[in-house]
Amino acid sequence: MKKVVLAFVACLSLWGTEIDKETGLKVAKGLEEVKANCTVCHSANFIIQSKLNRDEWLTTIRWMQDTQGLWEFDPQTEDIILTYLSTQYPQSNTSRRRPQLDKSLLPPK
Template identity: 50%
Template structure:
């Protein structure tokens, strides 16, 4: 009985760390893509040329994903999509691989940075 009581605060703390819905998101075992509306269209079109990890390890706004699609079309030979197919892809990517809040650590304060080896020496002294 003591073990159960002792675990409750730890389980509550752990539950607070997991984003809502994260545990409920099923992923495709082959690609790692979140199984949600549009995932099969993304799988069929994006993994023809590159690994799905290129998608799952990145994030961005809808505009960012659209920029990447245009770049691939302009420079990598990606075909043009029908407008409704492109909208499905962008909706999916923006929803499931959108910008991550707080994904980067805050910059270090100047007093915690190492000396800059490229800083010009003060010659006024």
């Protein structure tokens, strides 16, 4: 598995995308905030595989805050995190994953 990750990182660096060696996330503005607030509870692979738009990332954050004990962010930190996630890991039309359900369609807490 480690060889596969190293090969993936090497391929991305050939495409000009710098990858954080600690997490495997793309190096860009907001990475440190994402590392400090997101990878504390789960693997960066969750982020890499999710591929959501900004509203879906926000819905995911709110779900984690409502049900998983994620702390609230100040508005500036939340904007930095959402901008990083939606820019570096945007929703992809080639994804086989269905779009997230609207919050109104989810069961009550």
